[in-house]
Amino acid sequence: MSLKRWLYLLHRWAGIALCLVMALWFLSGMVMLYVGYPKLTAEEQAAGLPPLALEQCCVPLAEAVAAAGGPQAAPAPWRLSSVAGEPRYLFGDGRRAALAVDARSGQRIRAVSEAQALTAASHFAGGVAAEPLGRVQEDAWTHSRALDAHRPLYRVAVADEAQRWLYVSSVTGEVVRDATLTERRWGWLGAWLHWLYIFRGGALDAAWTQIVIWLSVAGGVLALSGLVVGIWRWRFSGRYKSGSRSPYREGWMRWHHLLGLVGGSLALTWVLSGLFSMNPWKVFEAPGPAPDRRAYAGGTLQAQAGPEAAPVLAALAARGEAAPRWLEWRRVDGQQFLLAQGPTGGRALAGDGTTRPxxxxxxxxxxxxxxxxxxxxxxxxxxxxxxxxxxxxxxxxxxxxxxxxxxxxxxxxxxxxxxxxxxxxxxxxxxxxxNRHQRVERWLFAFLHSFDLPILLAARPAWDAWMLGFSAAGLALCLSGVVLGWRRLSGPRRPVARAQSGRRL
Structure with missing residues (x-):
């Protein structure tokens, strides 16, 4: 059997196996252009939190760190925020550890009840009615590893305009994620489908990464073999007896051939860029020492080095300035300071509450x-x-x-x-x-997947038209493959004269 025949068979059966998956990837990618996977941004978090209250706030930072178990047990970042309007010290990034200390009493928060979670969620949503939806370890909208230290999560439905589900940490009591009704409805057809989250959170959770990688590799083989076959079958000089440059006269075969020639290279780059997003086989990990962030900071955070929250809040109040939504202790080049987060962003504060130069x-x-x-x-x-x-x-x-x-x-x-x-x-x-590996990844994944150069992103709606048009072409190509595959599997084979249509794929 010739090499060409092997390639025809490879493309035919790979298409039968994968065209539906590829079609769903294109369709879900179009949804994700406008509706993403739920996340709680800094702006959303600031909008849901009240200004920090000065009354009876706060126990010294060193006392809070000691209540959390000491500096070793309270990893950075260190924050002063609020839960249901009550000031609370929060330690950890949520991935490795999460701890909370009541900022008024200095007592560590050992557990969060459902009633407390319901109160925190309602307060975060502006006091609207809230309904508990139970406690979940992980669901369709909380697959992020950044939430691991907060699990299990209380899921609460709030009656606000966006009809959000708020997820409350069972460890600290803070709201750590929100999912609007729009995100939940479109998310099934968007991010959940695109990232193959059907395999997350269940028996195949540990294999999810490899499933995505190898399906992407298979999709790349399908797209490349189709592109080669399509070029082989196209008459660049001369024509077939039908007068066409394509040997296929039947509608679906002809459209599949033409769409493959027009959009095959884009389909190939798109599925391969999706593969690169998974950093397969650690190809984008650079050897050698990584930059030392702790050295840049000039050491770890020191509880005795301050600044203290209470004097800073008092100084802001004395000058008539709005209190921040939360304070975060930062350290750069051995100098410790506070980052005050407000509704419109953060600013660095010195110990007297003034903006640090x-x-x-x-x-x-x-x-x-x-x-x-x-x-x-x-x-x-x-x-x-x-x-x-x-x-x-x-x-x-x-x-x-x-x-x-x-x-x-x-x-x-x-x-x-x-x-x-x-x-x-x-x-x-x-x-x-x-590093240079990551900058290569920037082109192989981010650019090829979403054409995200600033000059292109600024050229809207032209960027939208390009992304939607390219995705629609890929979707049509894959759907035509689905139809041809279904016919191959379900219908009787009918001989087609080579003189009229060439060998069928």
């Missing part, structure tokens, strides 16, 4: 050189607008929750992995760390 370029460079002490600094540049590596996305997208303020300082290191660090002078935060 921005870090100078020299101070940022000094701190950043500790990230990779053996690597000389190769270049530095200020970004006053987004570029192809540093840019913002809409909140519903995968990376939409990331902070992307301007201006920022980008530093390039002359180390084997060519690390770049992007720093925020207003808060001293490391906004982005990347």
């Amino acid at each position: 921005p870090w100078s370029e020299a101070a940022l460079v000094q701190a950043a050189q500790r990230l990779l002490p053996e690597a000389p600094l190769e270049a530095r540049e200020w970004l006053h607008e987004y570029d192809r590596y540093y840019y913002g996305r809409e909140h519903h997208t995968m990376t939409g929750q990331r902070e992307r303020p301007l201006p920022v300082l980008r530093l390039r290191f002359d180390d084997p992995q060519a690390h770049w660090a992007t720093l925020d002078p207003a808060t001293g935060a490391i906004l982005q760390l990347s």
Whole structure:
């Protein structure tokens, strides 16, 4: 059997097995352009929390850290927020650990009841009616590993305009995720379907990553074999006896051939870029030492180093300034300070409650050189607008929750992995760390999957038309494959004269 015949058979049977999956990927991707997987953004969190109350607040930070079990048991970040209007110290990132201490009594929160979760959710939603929906370990909208330390979660339905489900931590009592009715309805056809979450949270949960990777590999084989076969069957010079350059005269076969020639390369790049999003076989992990964030901070957070929350809140109140929604202790280059988060963003505060002046370029460079002490600094540049590596996305997208303020300082290191660090002078935060492997991933995944160059994202609705048109072409290609596969499996085979239509795939 010739190589061509083998390739025809490979494409035919791979299409029968995978065309429906590919069609659903294209369809769900179109939904995800506008409705993403539920997440609780900083803006949504700030909108649901009241200003921090000064009354009887707060026990000293060192006392709260001791109640949590000491610095080793209370990993960063450290925050002062509120639950149902009551001030509460919160420790940990939710992935590795989560702890809470009552900021008025200094007592550690050992457990959160359903009644307490219901009160917290109602308060977060503005006092509207709330209905408990039970306690869940994990459901369709809470697969994120960032919620692991908060599980199990209380699920509460609130009667607000968006008809949200709020998920409340059973460990700290805070609202850690919201899912609107729109996100839940469209999510089944969007993110849940696109990311094959049918395999998450059940017996196949441990195999989910490999399932996605190998289905993507198989989809790539299907698209590549179809592209090669389609080109082989196209008459670039001369025509078939029918007068057409395509050998296929029957409607579905002809449309499948033509759509494959037009959109096959896009389908191939799209499914392969989806594969690269999974970092298959760790291909984008760089060897060698990783940048040392703790060294950049100048050590771990120190409870005795302050600043204390109560004097800061009192100073803000004395000047008539609005209290923040939460305070977070930060450390940069050995200097500890508070980040105050308000409805419109955060600002760095000194111990007296005044806005801390921005870090100078020299101070940022000094701190950043500790990230990779053996690597000389190769270049530095200020970004006053987004570029192809540093840019913002809409909140519903995968990376939409990331902070992307301007201006920022980008530093390039002359180390084997060519690390770049992007720093925020207003808060001293490391906004982005990347190496050459990750910058390759940026092109192979983010660009090929969503064409997310800032100049393209700004050209809306042209970007929408391109993404929807390309996705619709891929969907039509795959649906035509579904029809042909169904006919192959269910209908009687009818011989087709080669002189009229060529060999069938």
